Amino acid sequence: MDRYFSRFGGIYAPEVLMPALLQIEEEFQKLIQDKTFKSEYEYYLRNYIGRPSPLYFAKNLSEHLGVKIYLKREDLNHTGAHKINNCIGQALLAKHMGKRRLIAETGAGQHGVATATVAALFGMECEIFMGEEDAKRQYHNVQRMKMLGSSVRVVDKGSKTLKDAINEAMRDWSETYDYTFYLFGTAAGPHPFPTIVKYFQSVIGSETRKQILKQEGRLPDYVFACVGGGSNAIGIFSAFLDDPEVKLIGVEGAGEGVGSGRTAATLCSGSVGILHGTRTYVLQDEEGQILNTHSISAGLDYPGVGPEHAYLKEKGRVEYVGIEDEKAVEAFLLLCRLEGIIPALESSHAIAEVIRRAKNGMFEEDDIVVVNLSGRGDKDISTILQFWRED
Amino acid sequence: MNSIDTRFEKLKSEKKMAFIGYTTFGYPTKEETLEYINLIYSYVDVLEIGFPFSDPVADGEIIQKASVRALKEGVKLDQLFYSIDKFKKDKPVAIMLYANTVYKRGIKRFFEDCKNFGVDAVIIPDVPYEESEEFRSSCTENGVHYIDLVSISSIERAKMIVKNSRGFVYCVSRKGVTGFKGEIDRNIYDLLDQLKKVTSTPLAVGFGIKDREDVLRFKGRADGIVIGSAIIKKIDEGKESLAKFLETIRSVL
Numbered sequence: 125m126d127r128y129f130s131r132f133g134g135i136y137a138p139e140v141l142m143p144a145l146l147q148i149e150e151e152f153q154k155l156i157q158d159k160t161f162k163s164e165y166e167y168y169l170r171n172y173i174g175r176p177s178p179l180y181f182a183k184n185l186s187e188h189l190g191v192k193i194y195l196k197r198e199d200l201n202h203t204g205a206h207k208i209n210n211c212i213g214q215a216l217l218a219k220h221m222g223k224r225r226l227i228a229e230t231g232a233g234q235h236g237v238a239t240a241t242v243a244a245l246f247g248m249e250c251e252i253f254m255g256e257e258d259a260k261r262q263y264h265n266v267q268r269m270k271m272l273g274s275s276v277r278v279v280d281k282g283s284k285t286l287k288d289a290i291n292e293a294m295r296d297w298s299e300t301y302d303y304t305f306y307l308f309g310t311a312a313g314p315h316p317f318p319t320i321v322k323y324f325q326s327v328i329g330s331e332t333r334k335q336i337l338k339q340e341g342r343l344p345d346y347v348f349a350c351v352g353g354g355s356n357a358i359g360i361f362s363a364f365l366d367d368p369e370v371k372l373i374g375v376e377g378a379g380e381g382v383g384s385g386r387t388a389a390t391l392c393s394g395s396v397g398i399l400h401g402t403r404t405y406v407l408q409d410e411e412g413q414i415l416n417t418h419s420i421s422a423g424l425d426y427p428g429v430g431p432e433h434a435y436l437k438e439k440g441r442v443e444y445v446g447i448e449d450e451k452a453v454e455a456f457l458l459l460c461r462l463e464g465i466i467p468a469l470e471s472s473h474a475i476a477e478v479i480r481r482a483k484n485g486m487f488e489e490d491d492i493v494v495v496n497l498s499g500r501g502d503k504d505i506s507t508i509l510q511f512w513r514e515d
Numbered sequence: 516m517n518s519i520d521t522r523f524e525k526l527k528s529e530k531k532m533a534f535i536g537y538t539t540f541g542y543p544t545k546e547e548t549l550e551y552i553n554l555i556y557s558y559v560d561v562l563e564i565g566f567p568f569s570d571p572v573a574d575g576e577i578i579q580k581a582s583v584r585a586l587k588e589g590v591k592l593d594q595l596f597y598s599i600d601k602f603k604k605d606k607p608v609a610i611m612l613y614a615n616t617v618y619k620r621g622i623k624r625f626f627e628d629c630k631n632f633g634v635d636a637v638i639i640p641d642v643p644y645e646e647s648e649e650f651r652s653s654c655t656e657n658g659v660h661y662i663d664l665v666s667i668s669s670i671e672r673a674k675m676i677v678k679n680s681r682g683f684v685y686c687v688s689r690k691g692v693t694g695f696k697g698e699i700d701r702n703i704y705d706l707l708d709q710l711k712k713v714t715s716t717p718l719a720v721g722f723g724i725k726d727r728e729d730v731l732r733f734k735g736r737a738d739g740i741v742i743g744s745a746i747i748k749k750i751d752e753g754k755e756s757l758a759k760f761l762e763t764i765r766s767v768l
Contacts, residue, residue, distance in 0.1 A: 127645070134645075134646050135643065135645055135646060136614050136641045136642060136643070136646055137641060137643060138572065138573040138640050138641055138643070138664075138666075138692075139640075139643050139644075139664045139665060139666045139668075139672075139676075139687065140573075140666040140667075140668045140687055140690060140691070141668075142643045142644075142645075142666075142668070142669070142672065143668045143669040143672060144668070281579065281583075282569065282570070282583070287570060288570075291570050291571075291572050294572045295572065295575070295691065295692045298573075298690060298691050298692060299690045299691035299692070299696075300690075301668070301690070302690075396618075397615045397618060397619055398613075398614040398615040398618050398641070399570065399615060400570070400572070401641070403618075406615070408615070408619065410619075411591060411592060411616070411619065412568075412615045412616045412618065412619030412620070413568065413569040413586065414569040414570050414615070
């Protein structure tokens with residue numbers, strides 16, 4: 125398995141963790157060749173998660189914006205987001221490796237909830253690491269994790285958000301790897317996690333491809349997805365990377381603006397560095413210290429990004445843009461009102477970019493647009509209310 | 516010959532273990548850090564200075580807190596380089612820092628600076644053997660030792676890593692991060708025994724070593740010990756307490 129995507133990626137981890145990472149790589153490679161594993165994974169995708177998720181033609185939104193828009197409904201998955209696809213896969217891998225405890229980091233809480241869910245399903249111990257700031261803004265998800273039988277370790281160090289939760293989870297893992305599997309939630313981190321997460325999320329892309337061919341008889345002109353660490357985006361993009369006629373757009377959380385200094389738009393305003401085990405774009409100062417980020421969406425609030433996205437940016441295969449908090453909230457409301465769908469704030473960023481392009485006449489008349497609606501927005505309601513109060 | 520090699524040879528002939536003492540640059544404050552560095556330097560055989568990083572995944576609570584504090588003090592890598600000649604005399608100096616700090620400065624430029632400012636060795640805890648080549652080769656070109664870390668988590672890997680090690684091998688004595696938790700893991704003795712069979716590079720043990728009893732456990736087994744978190748804790752208690760601690764360690768080597 126390649127450790128690198130061109131010059132991005134790698135396995136920059138403390139030596140104590142190297143045997144654990146190499147073992148995961150080896151076991152993953154074996155497992156994905158195994159028919160029993162594949163059928164077990166597919167069984168849970170179908171019967172537990174509820175896949176395939178629909179590719180829904182958003183008629184009202186399409187009429188409103190004057191372009192044909194399809195939504196890949198990952199919000200309809202069990203637990204309400206795409207995260208569960210990866211969690212089922214990695215939990216099966218962990219079980220196969222004989223681990224009895226799962227740990228995970230979470231920002232918005234969706235990956236934490238999904239991990240707690242699979243831990244309950246497979247009878248494993250589970251501990252979720254969450255920044256204090258995120259635990260406050262995602263109170264309900266914290267309670268969900270606890271109800272599912274997991275413990276939640278609130279991290280009060282550093283910026284108290286996702287990156288600090290990852291640091292703390294890595295520290296825990298380096299002591300407990302004998303019996304613990306670190307269920308990494310996004311397509312970042314040290315090798316082999318970016319590859320593993322992509323593998324388990326590629327189901328989004330392969331379904332979308334089949335569905336759009338069936339519904340429209342051709343490939344879409346555009347695929348939009350939000351990018352924090354980048355797991356839902358790499359999942360949906362994976363099926364279209366070799367189709368140059370499909371334009372792929374990754375939308376980052378720009379916070380108060382790409383150049384404002386209060387942003388999480390790593391690919392738009394960061395530079396190449398090494399963070400959390402991988403060489404990729406990071407938000408950093410001139411000394412290489414990692415900067416604090418800002419996005420209204422806890423799920424996008426990360427100063428790094430998956431290494432394959434860094435590669436796709438440099439290669440020019442995917443265009444990455446940033447959307448401000450305010451625009452994401454507008455998109456959130458528009459989808460609520462026009463389609464009766466409450467989207468996650470993360471996905472609202474992708475919708476917002478479609479709105480921006482439509483308003484600026486950037487689509488052709490018969491363009492077909494697919495947006496990965498990576499999760500549902502129940503978790504974000506208090507954030508929206510707070511945003512209005514501050515406004 | 517690198518001064519680390521000279522120092523270890525001398526200690527070997529005296530049948531003594533090397534005392535490698537760690538502190539974080541910029542701790543407890545930007546103003547006081549040089550006083551503490553000078554004090555520690557006067558007791559140790561090799562001084563290890565950590566340059567703080569915002570996300571130090573290999574460090575435990577004590578060093579992590581020291582890093583946060585030092586960063587709040589606004590320390591810069593240039594300040595560390597320019598400070599070295601203020602305390603360095605006859606003993607070697609190693610710097611410990613994370614990969615991104617080196618990478619951001621530019622690997623080539625960083626190791627040239629190490630050579631020009633008198634750094635004898637560099638320790639990068641988040642660069643494992645697999646990713647070390649570009650760091651190691653630039654280090655070697657500048658006559659600086661690239662210190663390999665090995666861990667009790669895999670003796671077989673450790674044996675592979677140490678074959679071409681220079682300076683000393685940093686043997687991580689416990690699972691987890693820096694700082695102390697419970698007893699020393701007995702697997703460290705096995706690791707040391709196995710490594711001695713495949714390398715003549717000195718072996719230094721670190722992570723979790725906190726007092727004279729811990730040091731005594733490695734007498735005759737290791738060529739050096741690394742103490743970090745315990746020193747930072749003593750800095751919090753003041754110079755007198757720190758000096759007493761360093762003296763105690765010194766006396767049992």
